[in-house]
Amino acid sequence: MTELYVGMDIGGTKTAAVVIDADGNLGASTLLPTALGNEGVLQSAEAAIAALAEQTGCSRNDFTSVGIGVPGQVNSELGEVRYAYNLRVESLSLANELHARTGLDVAVENDVTAAAVGAAHLMQLGHGSVAYINLGTGLSAGIVLDGHPVRGANGLAGEVGHLAVDPRGRQCPCGQRGCLETVASGSALKTYWPAGGEHPGWVLADAIAAGDTEAKLAFELLVEGAAATVRTIGVTVSPDTIVIGGGLRKIGAPLIDGIRANLEAGERKSPFLQSFMLSQRIRVVPEGMPVATVGAALSPRT
Ligand SMILES: [Zn+2]
Incomplete structure (x- = not known):
């Protein structure tokens, strides 16, 4: 058996x-x-x-x-x-x-x-390094090297949501200010667009399609924050592949297309950033993949 x-x-x-x-x-x-x-x-x-x-x-x-x-x-x-x-x-x-x-x-x-381990396996990303960004209610990441997870001391590797990138940014529940989670997460989206209710990611695409300008602005801010997160992980680890997963991926193609377009715009302005080829290295977890x-x-x- x-x-x-x-x-x-x-x-x-x-x-x-x-x-x-x-x-x-x-x-x-x-x-x-x-x-x-x-x-x-x-x-x-x-x-x-x-x-x-x-x-x-x-x-x-x-x-x-x-x-x-x-x-x-x-x-x-x-x-x-x-x-x-x-x-x-x-x-x-x-x-x-x-x-x-x-x-x-x-x-x-x-x-x-x-x-992150599951994404590397099911998306057949093979050997090399994978950074998996979980855009959920919060924000965190998992790093996989040649199929093995990088856990870090106390299992704390990958807590990128609490990289405090903006000392004048919003207060974060973790006690710091301007964490990436305050600009790239479901809780950030709620702050950007209070009218979106408890699960703004589920209704955002429909609201934008219906011409809701506040929803559109919230989406643009979320894309900016998510792209900043990709760049932060990108220049830290330079992974072969960056995978976007988590509940917010339910927003669908506009989210990944928006992140990619933001990265491309940054790469056009910065030969330094271009050398990381992040816009070509990002992938999204297919809907329903366990x-x-x-x-x-x-x-x-x-
Ligand atoms: Zn924080």
């Missing part, structure tokens, strides 16, 4: 999980609501494993390993997560506790780092 690996992405509202085989081919998948708190997260993970076993027609003991992507500070060596506030988790020894309940080998990865779950499934082997 082929080896089967579970990959799971536990978010603040939903837990998504998949099964992949040793060649990375996708099998069963499930999407469940997340219960919050330490006990809730453990129960959600157990429920997802049970659902996948049922769909696959096997026992959960047949799974080789479980990889879990979670928000917050993750110590992958110890399988611990801290400060995952949208899961209402302050500190949880997720790998050990889930192992105690299921007998399975469990690995834990930061969710954006897992998505980068977070597949990356989590791969994480026990990275």
Whole structure:
């Protein structure tokens, strides 16, 4: 029997999980609501494993390993997560506790780092360096070198959202001013366009199409901020590929086209910037590609 690996992405509202085989081919998948708190997260993970076993027609003991992507500070060596506030988790020894309940080998990865690994694998980006920018409610990035994630001390590599680039910029919840997250994220978009409601990224394209000038200005500011983020990562790491993912990619082609046009305009003015070829190196995660779950499934082997 082929080896089967579970990959799971536990978010603040939903837990998504998949099964992949040793060649990375996708099998069963499930999407469940997340219960919050330490006990809730453990129960959600157990429920997802049970659902996948049922769909696959096997026992959960047949799974080789479980990889879990979670928000917050993750110590992958110890399988611990801290400060995952949208899961209402302050500190949880997720790998050990889930192992105690299921007998399975469990690995834990930061969710954006897992998505970066999944994007590098599913988009077949091969060897070299990949920077994955997660434009979600917040802003962060994952770096992958030759298929292996760069986690950094305390698992904190890639927190580009809190690079304070503008000392006179807006106050950020992290305690600094002018962080990239204040100009390139869902929360930035909310500030630019309060009329867009709770999830402005979902309705922005329609509002622009309907001639809403405030929505159009908000979109332009978001594109500027996202392009600044690409340049910041670009000149720091000079990755072979920069992948745009996260909830805001639902805005669709206008977002990636806008970022690319902004980068091209900068490159025309600056031979220095042109040498990084960032406008040619950016890609967007295709709609529906399960980068977070597949990356989590791969994480026990990275
Ligand atoms: Zn900040």
